[in-house]
Amino acid sequence: VIFELNGRSVEVDVPSTMTLLDMLRTELGVTSVKKGCEQGECGACTVLIDGAPMTSCIILAQQVEGCRVCTIEDFVDNPLMKELREAFLENGAVQCGFCTPGMLLSAYVLLRDNRHPTEEQVKVAIEGNICRCTGYVAIIEAIMDASQRIATD
Amino acid sequence: MRALAGFELIRPKTLVGALEALDTLELAQPLAGGTDLIPTYRDLGCRSKYLVDLGLVKELNGIFEADGFIQIGPMTTHSQVINSSLIKKKARALHEATCLIGSAQIRNRGTIGGNLCNASPAADTATPLLVHDAEANITSLDDTRWIPLQDLFSGPKMTILEPDELLTGIRLPVVSGGSSFMRIGRRKGFTLSIVNAAAYLEREDDRVGEISIALGSVAPTPLCIQGLDELQSGDMNDGFIDVVNDICLDQIKPIDDVRGTAEYRRDMTSVLVRRAIRDAWTSCGGVLE
DSSP, rough: EEEEEEEEEEEEOOOTTTHHIIIIIIIOOOTOOOOOOOOOOSOOTTEETTTTEEEEGHHHHHHGOOOOOOOOGGGGTTHHHHHHHHHHHHHHOOOOOOOOOHHHHHHHHHHHSSSSSOOHHHHHHHOOOOOSSSSSSHHHHHHHHHHHHHHHH | OOOOOOEEEOOOOHHHHHHHHHHSSEEEEEESSSSTTHHHHHOOOOOEEEEEEEEOGGGOOOOOEEEEEEEOOOOBBBHHHOOOOOHHHHOHHHHHHHHHSSSSSHHOBBBHHHHHTTTOOOTTHHHHHHHEEEEEEESSSOOOEEGGGGGGEEEETTEETTTTTTTEEEEEOOOSSSSEEEESSSSSSOOEEEEEEEEEEEEEEEEEEEEEEEESSSSSOOOOOOOOGGGEEESSSSSHHHHHHHHHHOOOOOOBBBBOOHHHHHHHHHHHHHHHHHHHHHHHHHOOO
């Protein structure tokens, strides 16, 4: 399969049955993409495919042929992601950190498409990202905080 | 952990290519968004030797209006349905139901055709389509035909599709009335319906011109309520809603399962039928006392 990973073209030889998640982690060493439920429920394996968040555990590796796949590593220098990262840290929205890469990607897409979401819209955006530590309150506050920060920039 | 095994992935670029693969390959099965199929295979093992991915077949994707119908390609994702202004304006119940499916990640991947062919009695896209008189286009290499959507479903998780047939289109007539979708689940979002209800109404001043109701998760298949035609031209009031509710309760066959009891489903059917009728009535400009 040939596709674009974080702006670089990559070519990997994978069997039909390998998931995108396993290819990213074991063939390409991208371990920020976490393996949680493997059912598409927990969102820890969230990646962006052509800009839209999807759970990589229920997508087959060969299905991303010709697609643009982005993981959290693609956003190191991204200004919006930088605000989100800082807001997550300052609001205590990271505890064990397992859900964080997926959570940040879902939050990023929300604020990319809607800079001033309501709290309800934040909740809907992260419905597909389960966090077992924080109880979500700090995460929702962090995303609202980041939305404020980009408003005043 | 639990690895997937036992199948080869085929990715045809055309509808003919997909139909040929299904026709010639032994134990081949279509793959739409995979949001149900892949997790199921992980848990239960793969029964198919070939998965025929329909993701590259462009003619199966998209929403457009033609000849008095809204046509929806079965590979159209839930997110595309939600973002369609045509659906939002002319099939409100389908818009609202689709907003409640899965999570953002699932809505970006899962498709309307996959939701229908998975044939869950609780499928949230089925009931809105049923009240909108939707038809399904079924195609094999030899034949293509339109059938009422209700006839696609033959039982829980079962359709009438033969191994060499595909759902190739969904169409609903462009209508003038209002529709509504209501559901009850364990949570507000990202959960299966314990009961869902869709209503479609046409209003003639204070009278009901036409009414249809469909209910999910209360019978082996999504259920379009029969016998409502005779109620046409009734005045919209509590008495009318009671009559419709009684007709619905006569036709449902709910069961006890992990998500709820039959008794709870009967009670919630009444709640949702009332809510959906009232909401559909208001959405087409009607007033309720």
